[in-house]
Amino acid sequence: MSKIMSITTTHSFTFLSLKHHFPKLNATITSVGSSKRRTNFVKTIAFSANSLDGIEKSSKDLKSFKTEKNMSLKIFCDRMSQPSRAIIIFCKVNKIDFEEVTIDIFKNQQQSPEYKAINPMAQVPAILDGDFSLFESHAILKYLSCKFPGVASHWYPSDLIERSKVNSVLDWHHGNLRRGSVGVLVSTIFGPLKGVPSSPQAIEDSEKALAKSLSVIEEYWLKDGPFLVGRSQPSIADLSLVCEVMELELLDKKQHERILSPFKKVVKWVEDTRSATAPYFDEVHEKLFKSKIGFQEILQHYLETM
Numbered sequence: 056m057s058k059i060m061s062i063t064t065t066h067s068f069t070f071l072s073l074k075h076h077f078p079k080l081n082a083t084i085t086s087v088g089s090s091k092r093r094t095n096f097v098k099t100i101a102f103s104a105n106s107l108d109g110i111e112k113s114s115k116d117l118k119s120f121k122t123e124k125n126m127s128l129k130i131f132c133d134r135m136s137q138p139s140r141a142i143i144i145f146c147k148v149n150k151i152d153f154e155e156v157t158i159d160i161f162k163n164q165q166q167s168p169e170y171k172a173i174n175p176m177a178q179v180p181a182i183l184d185g186d187f188s189l190f191e192s193h194a195i196l197k198y199l200s201c202k203f204p205g206v207a208s209h210w211y212p213s214d215l216i217e218r219s220k221v222n223s224v225l226d227w228h229h230g231n232l233r234r235g236s237v238g239v240l241v242s243t244i245f246g247p248l249k250g251v252p253s254s255p256q257a258i259e260d261s262e263k264a265l266a267k268s269l270s271v272i273e274e275y276w277l278k279d280g281p282f283l284v285g286r287s288q289p290s291i292a293d294l295s296l297v298c299e300v301m302e303l304e305l306l307d308k309k310q311h312e313r314i315l316s317p318f319k320k321v322v323k324w325v326e327d328t329r330s331a332t333a334p335y336f337d338e339v340h341e342k343l344f345k346s347k348i349g350f351q352e353i354l355q356h357y358l359e360t361m
């Protein structure tokens with residue numbers, strides 16, 4: 056049986072989003088049209104389906120697609136990923152309903168065509184809110200802060216100057232703290248685990264780069280208060296950066312202490328953010344804490360047999 060059906064939805068919706076929502080649907084696209092309705096562009100996707108099984112099983116979902124109401128928020132993430140954790144903690148603390156879809160980056164699931172339909176960059180995290188997909192964790196945190204009215208204003212202040220300060224530290228993060236921490240993790244753990252050994256010099260250089268970012272946080276971003284840019288309560292920037300610092304928990308105890316202990320304010324700020332988001336902070340970091348033991352054991356074995 057082959058039947059022509061169509062879905063009318065917003066402009067950003069693609070046939071691949073259709074495949075994501077109805078993975079069992081065996082359909083071929085027949086036409087795509089777009090038109091302006093009120094202030095929005097809408098797209099009509101017509102498709103022919105050989106079997107309606109996938110649709111029948113998901114008819115409730117299809118209805119919500121059509122009405123564009125009651126659509127759930129899906130978060131595609133891996134709790135081993137620092138930006139993923141920031142988003143999950145944010146949603147839990149702010150009582151935002153979501154469905155967590157694990158994309159296991161150690162199994163390379165981010166490279167699947169289904170996932171690339173959601174995030175063409177093939178990285179976690181990403182979200183699908185109704186038929187709107189979004190990637191880049193900072194963009195997602197801002198979107199969620201603005202979309203859900205129940206989110207307390209300290210997370211992403213509405214005052215332009217305060218908001219701009221939060222944006223400033225978020226932008227700084229990508230080219231500095233993130234780069235520094237990923238450098239240390241790759242040179243110390245992930246490189247060797249993938250069979251790419253690094254020299255003591257490479258480890259020292261990456262630690263130096265990370266220390267530079269940590270000292271900027273200590274001396275500049277935390278100079279006026281317990282949270283970044285002089286705030287008395289955490290913002291999305293605190294959550295994002297603290298989750299990055301937490302990734303360093305994967306390092307062995309000695310190296311972790313050597314890197315972090317000179318930065319007293321940073322250590323306190325991590326604890327303050329953890330308390331402000333309890334009990335979700337520890338709950339969401341559990342996978343990371345558990346993996347640490349396994350990673351260290353494999354690494355030790357690798358170093359001994361080198």
Ligand SMILES: N[C@@H](CCC(=O)N[C@@H](CS)C(=O)NCC(=O)O)C(=O)O
Pocket residue numbers: 135136137138139160165177178179180190191192193
């Ligand atoms: N700038 C991105 C970074 C995303 C990112 O680097 N994700 C990592 C996990 S933390 C990933 O997906 N890695 C797997 C890969 O690149 O193949 C964001 O903030 O969302």
